[in-house]
Amino acid sequence: RKEVEQDPGPFNVPEGATVAFNCTYSNSASQSFFWYRQDCRKEPKLLMSVYSSGNEDGRFTAQLNRASQYISLLIRDSKLSDSATYLCVVSPGYSSASKIIFGSGTRLSIRP
């Protein structure tokens, strides 16, 4: 089993739709979780951290389920500009930088 798994997609949804991605992780001791967005041929950019209680930033909602070991990202009222690859990142949160694990990414394409 991969340490962090994401559905690669692509997800192709109409503008205005709601779309959700999940990301599962295998290390139950993981402490920190993040969602990144990566546009084509660009660097990944932090979208949001994921907190235990769940958190929202505008149209984006992130959830953490420790019991089932997954994090999710929900995008409401999707825009054309949301088209990108979304990466989940899992970190043990202790002094071992090599254990920061990136998912392989989920491609999202929003159509007009």
Add this chain to the structure above:
Amino acid sequence: SQTIHQWPATLVQPVGSPLSLECTVEGTSNPNLYWYRQAAGRGLQLLFYSIGIDQISSEVPQNLSASRPQDRQFILSSKKLLLSDSGFYLCAATWGVDSYNSPLHFGNGTRLTVT
């Protein structure tokens, strides 16, 4: 605010030539620094990380090396490039009191093509 400078943005180098990519961080001190590589259509591969000056950990055996001569400077090098070294090289950093729980921040990346 903190910024990560990485250059050059693109580079085309022949097989067997040397490589030097530089990354500098501004606006913070004692960051954790990372070099990642992303092959076309693939995920990010951690190459090196550093928790301090001259403290480098290598994750993947290869013909690349890294150095950290100053607190906020991280350099990726190779003496002889291989075709397989082509990719998108990203410098990243974390900082702050709880740097191991902080998100990574990336430079703009260097797109390297080895011909």
